[in-house]
Amino acid sequence: MSAPTELLNVQIDGVWYQFKKGTRVIEACAQAGKFIPHYCYHPKLSSPGNCRMCLIEMGMPKTGPDRKPELGADGKPVISWIPRPQISCAQDITEGMGVRTDSSLVRECRHGVMEFLLINHPLDCPICDQAGECHLQEYSVEYGTAGSRFLEEKVKKPKRVELGPRVTLDDERCILCSRCIRFMKEIAHDDVLGFASRGSHTYLTAHPGKRLDSNYSLNTVDICPVGALTSTDFRFKMRVWFLKETKSICTSCATGCNTIVGSRENVIYRQTPRENDAVNSAWMCDYGRLNIHYVNSPDRLKFPQVREAQGLANVSWKTALAKAGEELKQFQRNSVAVVASAKMTNEELWLTKKLIDSLGTVYHDVVPRAGQADQLLMSADRNPNTLGAQLFGITSEYPGSKLREMTEKIASGEIRAVVALGEDLTQIGLAESDLKKLTALIVVGILPNETTRNASVLLPACAFSEKRGTMINIKGRLQRLNHATLAPGEARDDWEIIRDLLQQLTGSNGIYLIDDVFKEIAETIPEMTGLSFGRIGDHGVQLVEESEDAQPVAMTV
Amino acid sequence: MVSTIRTPHPREKRIIFKNIDRPGWTNDIGCYLHDGGYEELKKAFTMKPGQIVNEVKLSGLRGRGGAGFPCGVKWGFIRPGGTKPVYLICNADESEPGTFKDRYIIHQDPHQLIEGMIISCYAVNAQLAYIYIRGEFPEGAKILERALAEAKEHGFLGKNILGSGFDLEIYVFRGAGAYICGEETGLIESMEGKRPYPRIKPPYFPAALGLYLCPTIVNNVETLCNVKHIVRIGGAEYAKMGKPNNTGTRLLCVSGDVQKPGYYEFEVGAITIGELINDICGGMKPGRTLKAVIPGGSSAKVMSAKDRYKLKTKQPDGTMAETEMGLEDIPIDFDSLAAAGSMAGSGGVIVMDDSRDMVWALNNINEFYAHESCGQCTPCREGSLWMKKITGRMLHGGGVEQDTDTLKSVADNIAGRTICAFGEACAWPTQSFVAKFRDEFMGTAHKKGNGNGSTNS
Ligand SMILES: Cc1cc2nc3c(=O)[nH]c(=O)nc-3n(C[C@H](O)[C@H](O)[C@H](O)COP(=O)(O)O)c2cc1C
Ligand code: SF4
């Protein structure tokens, strides 16, 4: 039981409000609808108060000779204003505090800071990646002036500095806010960045002998308020205002960091973190962030194919599905195996379970992917939805524990047909020769590999950004994927493919929309009762009580 | 160090500088002890720490580092019985242009400082203290190291000093050559091994969250030396020197266009600017007249000899009344100089005669501040270099009509809006020079020189 939070009275621009004790002045103002411009302040980092953009007028209640606050005609405390402007980013509100966010002094201060920040700035907006999402640009419009009084030469600083493998620095654009330094020190715990030299000649650099090569380095690019830090991967690829932003989640590990996918005309250009304190705060790892380019690969599987005498040939979806159905009907029960993926969505896994049930096979599992957990965000489980695969019975408490038996039986010829959903069977210990022995190999996938090349029926599917669906992260949080780009060629949404395979075996099942699938799940799985895509929202829903010892599931291959 | 040894002027009152240039005086502990050294420490140990703090409060001693904050009040911020260790740091960074007093204490009378420090540490219960000495004083650092070793050999430092039960170690910490390390929170950051970026206040008031976020007292060399004399004569007696709210003596460092520049010690407010220049320093150079005075180190606002100043003074009947006076009549004390629109600052009195070009003088100061700004906060970082570039351009024949106003407004946009008082330190010279000598600045717009109007670097 927590004590009721104490509320404090604060006057902002003449109006009295109540805020929770412990609220920063700048946050209180924001809550009152008074945005205070700032550069160095970041709610997830310490407050150095260096940019001076958030200066406001502040006052404290005037106390009379009896040491009690003097009250005005309105019965409210009279405020005695501090003559000097104060920063609003580093102080919490106090009882009876007064704040002026729009006085002539405050406007003068912002004006002055804007001018100072711009005099030595290169103003190369036309070729700057940050243009369009740059705080210097934004605040120039609101708080700056059109003309310049600066008649001198600008300070020259290093340009195109490779701070690390993924981050490029332009020191002339840097406004020395120290956000990147603080992020690396306070969040990434890899204190490699710092300032060198002094005064206006100060520049950002990596400490001698150090590189910005942390797996979290690209977060510095996100929080850099200007175009000083750019992503070496993204720079000069696309103007940001052309990017369509789609809320999504990263599917490169079980953490499920919340993201924004930036795409234009079906091409993903970047992925950036989206704040969610229950999952990833405001950050994501570089590995996950950059693991998007395969989506745009020219090798993507685009057409359904079936094996003919000369090899795989393009056919219509109808033909391919019919062929798959025909093959599956021949090999029922334990002569058929289903190798599914913990990268699949809940909806896909739900339908997969139905497929497994109608085939009547006991041979089904997912392929585990294990890595090192890093104490920050990255989970040892590199599959995004192992919990979903467990919840729907595709795998057990020990994902992958059945794979050995399955591969042995495939190699020995006991299992003669395999449905491979998004996984390459050569990655679970089978040789190409084993695959060739199979009478039927029905493959759903997005990129070519040994398995797709040996398919009897190949069904091209969607990457994470091309479909809707839900996944459950390592902490039991149900989250949504959203549709950002279109699949290439004739590739189809995975859930539809699995539904159609199922229909080949069982006839029409009345599922027409992915929402229908989710509805069925919500009606069956107690943890999901009452949920819908809409109810999950942008930040997900916790399905099971979050436990501190939520460990990645054991890996046994 | 070569110094011309001069006998003190009869109007001086040498307490802190008693031993400076004293014939036969050496800076070793033997000489100091022979002269009654460390007797005040023994006396201090007969008092309770709180009593010493009270005596210092009673004395009215104000900080000699620049801001003039009452020393006893500062010490009173340290809560007795706290759980964190208390540190005391002696600020020997002496970098304010025009200031050269602390170095003489360090070179010639280090034990006076050490004794003052031990007493101060006992008063605030600091068991670890540092002397932060500027990097450019390698000789001073050596002298202090030796003096500390001597003090330790004699049992004035270490465990259970003189049987008092009080333990103390003092270490010398050398700076690396940056003016901002004299700012107390920049100094603390530097001691913690970081860039000397001054801290924001609140919350980082040293007395609450200082070195390693423990309560810390930072005092100037001269301030700490005074503590010894307060213990010797008592706070009330000390307060009789000088005038109310401006007690004790003050070391003045006179530089510039006078016949006899140098260091002097007077009762606070006992002499006027004119008396200092004419009676003590031998007057202006031959044929020259007084143009301006910067009374408290380069950060202090310049005062013009042409201006009239309105000050409240005590009348013969004891009442206070506003009197108008010239620059030379202003007494040198904290309150008078503040009332006259400048400050007593660090005690560095810079005198300028009629041959001085004020644009040149301001540019010289601006070069210093542009070089020394730590670069942490926007207005000071960008403004200090901008001001320097403007005065540089004006000086080299590239001045334009609007420069004077631009200069003033740049300075106005710095003062009061920065993390530390360096903002004021770099803005005040420009604000005051431009206000007091506007015609000279405006004149550069029409003066053609050899410059092309732009300044690099
Ligand atoms: C930019 C700047 C430089 C300073 N340099 C010095 C210095 O060199 N020596 C000094 O004693 N105080 C200096 N100070 C003042 C210190 O911050 C601090 O106020 C002082 O050491 C306190 O000692 P006091 O109370 O004994 O004067 C400086 C202040 C500023 C803002
Ligand atoms: S690079 Fe960007 S984040 Fe880092 S200090 Fe400069 S402006 Fe701030």
Ligand code: SF4
């Ligand atoms: S931690 Fe995991 S979910 Fe988060 S960005 Fe990295 S790979 Fe993606």
Ligand code: SF4
């Ligand atoms: S005012 Fe100047 S010296 Fe002080 S913190 Fe800011 S930039 Fe540094």
